[in-house]
Amino acid sequence: MSLTLRIDGERWRGHLRSVADAHPGLVPVVKGNGYGFGRPALARRTQWIGTDTIAVGTYTEVPSVFSRYDGDVLVMSPWRPFLPEVRDGSAYDPRIIHTVGRLEDIAELARSQPGARVVIEGLTSMERHGLDRHSLSEAAKLLGRLQLEGFSLHLPMAGDNLDEAEGWIAAQQASQLDTNTVYLSHLTDSELTTLRERRPDVTIRPRIGTDLWLGDRRALRVRASVLDVHEVRRGERVGYRQRAMPRDGHLLVVSGGTAHGVGLEAPTSATSVRQRATSFAKGGLEAAGLALSPFTVAGKQRWFAEPPHMQESMLLLPSSVTPPHVGDDIAVDVRFTITTFDRVEID
Numbered sequence: 001m002s003l004t005l006r007i008d009g010e011r012w013r014g015h016l017r018s019v020a021d022a023h024p025g026l027v028p029v030v031k032g033n034g035y036g037f038g039r040p041a042l043a044r045r046t047q048w049i050g051t052d053t054i055a056v057g058t059y060t061e062v063p064s065v066f067s068r069y070d071g072d073v074l075v076m077s078p079w080r081p082f083l084p085e086v087r088d089g090s091a092y093d094p095r096i097i098h099t100v101g102r103l104e105d106i107a108e109l110a111r112s113q114p115g116a117r118v119v120i121e122g123l124t125s126m127e128r129h130g131l132d133r134h135s136l137s138e139a140a141k142l143l144g145r146l147q148l149e150g151f152s153l154h155l156p157m158a159g160d161n162l163d164e165a166e167g168w169i170a171a172q173q174a175s176q177l178d179t180n181t182v183y184l185s186h187l188t189d190s191e192l193t194t195l196r197e198r199r200p201d202v203t204i205r206p207r208i209g210t211d212l213w214l215g216d217r218r219a220l221r222v223r224a225s226v227l228d229v230h231e232v233r234r235g236e237r238v239g240y241r242q243r244a245m246p247r248d249g250h251l252l253v254v255s256g257g258t259a260h261g262v263g264l265e266a267p268t269s270a271t272s273v274r275q276r277a278t279s280f281a282k283g284g285l286e287a288a289g290l291a292l293s294p295f296t297v298a299g300k301q302r303w304f305a306e307p308p309h310m311q312e313s314m315l316l317l318p319s320s321v322t323p324p325h326v327g328d329d330i331a332v333d334v335r336f337t338i339t340t341f342d343r344v345e346i347d
Contacts, residue, residue: 002224006222007219023189030209047070052071073096099129100119114146117149136172137175148178153168156186169182169202180201180203222333224295229253230251230253232245247318249316251305256312261340263304
C-alpha cells in the first residue's frame with residue numbers, strides 16, 4: 001500500500017551532472033519538501049555533484065541539510081529579528097549565509113552579529129523582498145563588520161528577465177556594495193549565457209531547483225498501488241459522501257490521497273485565454289461533482305468517484321475498460337513540490 005517514486009538512477013544522475021557542468025557556480029535549491037525527494041536526500045546528492053553552496057527556503061529547513069552536506073547554506077527567505085532561530089541563536093552557524101533586504105535589518109544584524117555572512121537582495125519586479133535601487137548605497141554604509149558574500153536577485157518566472165538582471169547589476173556596481181558575485185533565480189540558459197558574455201567581470205551564481213531535480217521527467221515514474229476493485233452499478237452510492245455512481249463500471253481504491261498531496265491544487269496560473277477557458281471548464285465540472293484524477297488506467301486519466309481521502313483515492317472506471325488487479329501499479333501524474341511519497345526507489 002504505497003505511493004512510490006521510482007527513479008532511473010543512471011539517467012537521473014546523468015541529468016544532474018549535465019546541469020551542473022552547464023552552469024558554473026551552480027547553487028542547487030533544496031527547499032520545501034525537497035521536490036518530492038526530501039531535503040536530506042537532495043543535500044546528500046548535492047554533495048555528490050560537488051557544489052560549495054546550496055540554498056534552502058527558511059531557517060527551519062537548515063538542520064535537515066546540515067547533517068548530509070558540509071558546504072555553505074544560503075537561506076533565501078529574508079533575515080528578520082523576530083524569527084525563532086534568530087532569537088535563540090541557532091541561525092548563526094558560520095556555514096549559514098543570510099539574505100537581507102531591509103536597511104533596518106542590515107543595521108540590526110551588523111550590531112548583534114558582527115561577522116555574519118550576508119547577501120543583499122534587490123527588490124525586483126517580483127515585488128516580494130529586497131531593497132530598491134536607491135537604497136543600495138545606504139545599505140553599503142550599514143554593513144559594518146558583516147561579511148558581504150554577494151548580491152541577490154529573485155526574478156519572476158515569466159517574461160524576459162535579462163534586461164532587468166542587467167539593470168540591477170549596473171545599479172549594484174554603481175553603489176558602494178563591494179562584491180562582484182550575483183546570486184540569480186529564474187534566468188533561462190540563454191539569458192545566463194548572454195549575461196556572462198556581457199558581464200565577464202561578474203561571478204554569476206544561478207540558483208536552480210526545478211530544472212535540476214525535475215528537469216528530466218523520463219527518469220522519474222510515480223506509481224500507485226491498486227488496493228481494491230469493486231463492481232458498481234449506476235445509481236449505487238459509494239464512499240464517505242455516498243455519491244450515486246453515474247454509470248456502471250468498477251470502483252478502484254488506490255493508494256495516494258490528500259496526505260500525499262494528491263488532489264491538492266494551487267491557485268491557477270493561467271494567463272492565456274485558452275488556459276482561462278480550460279480552468280473555467282474544469283471549475284464547472286467540479287461544481288457538478290466531477291473531478292479528473294491524476295491517476296491513469298488503460299492510457300487515460302480517470303475520474304475521481306469522490307474527493308480523495310487522506311491516504312487513498314476512489315476512481316470510477318467505465319465498464320468498457322478491463323480493470324487492473326489488486327496489487328497492480330498504475331501511473332500517477334503529480335506535482336512533485338507538494339507530494340510526499342511513501343517510498344522513493346532508485347534503480
